[in-house]
Amino acid sequence: MARRAKAEKSLNVKQVRDAEATQALILAAAQEEFAQHGLTAARTEAIAAKTGVAKSMIYYYFKDKEGLYQAVLERSHSNLLQTTLQLDLAHLSPEAALEKFLTALLNCVSHNPKLPMIMFHEAVQNQGQYYKRSSSLSIDRTLVEILERGTATGAFRQLDPFQSAINIMGTCLFYFIGMGNIKHYPQGKRLLSKAMLEQHSQEAIALILAGVRKV
Amino acid sequence: MARRAKAEKSLNVKQVRDAEATQALILAAAQEEFAQHGLTAARTEAIAAKTGVAKSMIYYYFKDKEGLYQAVLERSHSNLLQTTLQLDLAHLSPEAALEKFLTALLNCVSHNPKLPMIMFHEAVQNQGQYYKRSSSLSIDRTLVEILERGTATGAFRQLDPFQSAINIMGTCLFYFIGMGNIKHYPQGKRLLSKAMLEQHSQEAIALILAGVRKV
DNA sequence: GTCTATACGAGGATAGAC
DNA sequence: GTCTATCCTCGTATAGAC
Numbered sequence: 001m002a003r004r005a006k007a008e009k010s011l012n013v014k015q016v017r018d019a020e021a022t023q024a025l026i027l028a029a030a031q032e033e034f035a036q037h038g039l040t041a042a043r044t045e046a047i048a049a050k051t052g053v054a055k056s057m058i059y060y061y062f063k064d065k066e067g068l069y070q071a072v073l074e075r076s077h078s079n080l081l082q083t084t085l086q087l088d089l090a091h092l093s094p095e096a097a098l099e100k101f102l103t104a105l106l107n108c109v110s111h112n113p114k115l116p117m118i119m120f121h122e123a124v125q126n127q128g129q130y131y132k133r134s135s136s137l138s139i140d141r142t143l144v145e146i147l148e149r150g151t152a153t154g155a156f157r158q159l160d161p162f163q164s165a166i167n168i169m170g171t172c173l174f175y176f177i178g179m180g181n182i183k184h185y186p187q188g189k190r191l192l193s194k195a196m197l198e199q200h201s202q203e204a205i206a207l208i209l210a211g212v213r214k215v
Numbered sequence: 216m217a218r219r220a221k222a223e224k225s226l227n228v229k230q231v232r233d234a235e236a237t238q239a240l241i242l243a244a245a246q247e248e249f250a251q252h253g254l255t256a257a258r259t260e261a262i263a264a265k266t267g268v269a270k271s272m273i274y275y276y277f278k279d280k281e282g283l284y285q286a287v288l289e290r291s292h293s294n295l296l297q298t299t300l301q302l303d304l305a306h307l308s309p310e311a312a313l314e315k316f317l318t319a320l321l322n323c324v325s326h327n328p329k330l331p332m333i334m335f336h337e338a339v340q341n342q343g344q345y346y347k348r349s350s351s352l353s354i355d356r357t358l359v360e361i362l363e364r365g366t367a368t369g370a371f372r373q374l375d376p377f378q379s380a381i382n383i384m385g386t387c388l389f390y391f392i393g394m395g396n397i398k399h400y401p402q403g404k405r406l407l408s409k410a411m412l413e414q415h416s417q418e419a420i421a422l423i424l425a426g427v428r429k430v
Numbered sequence: 431g432t433c434t435a436t437a438c439g440a441g442g443a444t445a446g447a448c
Numbered sequence: 449g450t451c452t453a454t455c456c457t458c459g460t461a462t463a464g465a466c
Contacts, residue, residue, distance in 0.1 A: 017449060037340055040256035044442065054451050059443060117339050123395035124332050125252055132399045140400060157425065163418040166397060167386045174385020175378075177392065180338035182381060184347045185355060203378040210372065211426030232431060259460065269433050274461060 023061050025051045030058075030072050035114035038121035039069045070130055073122065076115050077136045080108045084139050094150030095209065101146060102208060105139075106172055106201040113192060116176040140165055147212070156212045164212065172204050238276050240266045245273075245287050250329035253336035254284045285345060288337065291330050292351045295323045299354050309365030310424065316361060317423060320354075321387055321416040328407060331391040355380055362427070371427045379427065387419050 029050035033042045044065055048055035062068035083104050089097040109115055122131045131137075143165040150156035175182075179191050189196055244265035248257045259280055263270035277283035298319050304312040324330055337346045358380040365371035390397075394406050404411055 019449070022449075035339075038253065038256060041253060041340065043440095045440090055442090056444080056452085057450065060449075065442070119396065120335060120339065120392060123393050123397075124250075124336070125256065126395070128396040128399050131396045137400060140397075157421075159421065160414065160418055162400075162402065163390075163415055164422060166390050166393065167415075167419050167422050169393070170385040170387075170389025171382045172385075174389055175381050177335055178338050178381065178384070180341070181334065181343040181346050182338075182355075184343050185352060185377075187377065199375065200378055200382075203375055204382050206372075206374065207379060207382050207423075207426040210428070210430070211422040213425070215425070234431070237431075258458095260458090270460090271434085271462080272432070275431075280460070 019061075022051075022053055022057060025053060026058055026061060026068070027072060027075060030068050031076060031114055031118070034069060034072050034121065035117040038125045039066070040125060042069075044068075073118065073130050074134050076112070076118050077134050079112065080105070080115065080139060081136060083108055084142055087142075089142070089146065094146055094153060094155045095213070097146045098150065098212070099205060099209060101143060102168075102172065102205050103201070106204060109173065109176060110197040110201065113176050113179075116173040119173075120177050140169070143168065150212065154214060157214045159212060168208050168212075171208055175200050175204075234276075237266075237268055237272060240268060241273055241276060241283070242287060242290060245283050246291060246329055246333070249284060249287050249336070250332040253340045254281070255340060257284075259283075288333065288345050289349055291327070291333050292349050294327065295320070295330065295354060296351060298323055299357055302357075304357070304361065309361055309368060309370045310428070312361045313365065313427070314420060314424060316358060317383075317387065317420050318416070321419060324388065324391060325412040325416065328391050328394075331388040334388075335392055355384070358383065365427065369429060372429045374427060383423050383427075386423055390415050390419075 026047065029047045030042075032050065033047045037043070042065070044055055044058050047068075048058060058065070058068055062071055084101070087100060087104060089100060092100065119131070119136075122128060144161045147156065147159065147161035147164055151159060151161065175191070183191055241262065244262045245257075247265065248262045252258070257280070259270055259273050262283075263273065266272075273280070273283055277286055299316070302315060302319060304315060307315065334346065334351075337343060359376045362371065362374065362376035362379055366374060366376065390406070398406055
């Protein structure tokens, strides 16, 4: 109970016997664990320890580890999915649309840096079998469409929209995925500080916009 | 024995009782397994099954799972490390140096598409604790130096070399990491076909060179 | 060097009290 | 809804024969 009270405090939750609060607690801890380890290597034990609730609550609310994983996956993607769908890019020029899209994307992941790690584990470990269901593919499709429009109007140079969409996503997301290796680079900056995240967004957008623009 | 003979044939190995051959067999299978699952989620059982040798041979040659992991990590990186060190970029213009570096990098990973997956399991799961030792940081340092030189001479636009190096690596490597998710995108192409790999290299280089060049 | 058989611990999942 | 205690499978690692 001491452990639970502490965990609750750090996450701004109060009641001691509240279904929703407990679920939220578990989901938050699970997101961290799955982000670092992926489905197979994640430990329900570790998740329970972080939340302060009993391990069995995971099974009570989510049936099994896989159920919890799918809940985390869906919850993590929904934010980004909502955001990109609400952008209303059709009336913008390709370049303006691209910049708006990238700003939204980078803002999302800056506020949820675990998301790229989760996506990555899902891609590599599970070959995207769960990702497939959670129709997050629409994010990529949005980007491809912007690029297609830009090459058609001549605003962008001749490029392959599909390949370029992948490479652009890489430019934005790699920072978060490679963090664990990057941080050993001899330079004292905290990669998740507000200043560094802001700088990363600006640098990524600048690189991409310059990279696609017609010369 | 039937299983072993088969595995040996597919990897062009012959003798039935040969220390080096067995080690190579295990290393090859382990690389695949670790690439997909990372250290913790990898199964020694699965590695043994792929090779056709008994599970206990892993422990005979590599002491334990972690020992095998480190051997795989070192072996996987050495190729890329060798290549980048031999490039002799100092006498080239920043732009030429960058193109040569990128070509070498993309060529390496195209021939060993598992490498980026291994690097990033290492980054995410293990926070780069093994990567750190295997002085592979020199690859990134090479790229940072090219960018520093380019901004100093005015060949490149004003950009942060450290941030840009990360983003550039992302442009090149994300394709391989995100493959599991990307392949579900509704388009019939095999991402690892020679044609697609070649196209990816060209698109990535084009995007990056255009992205850093002074306008 | 290679195999088979097995010990042993870790971790997913459940039972049942409160 | 939540906890404690427990079951049992899976997976690492070793022993020992060939």
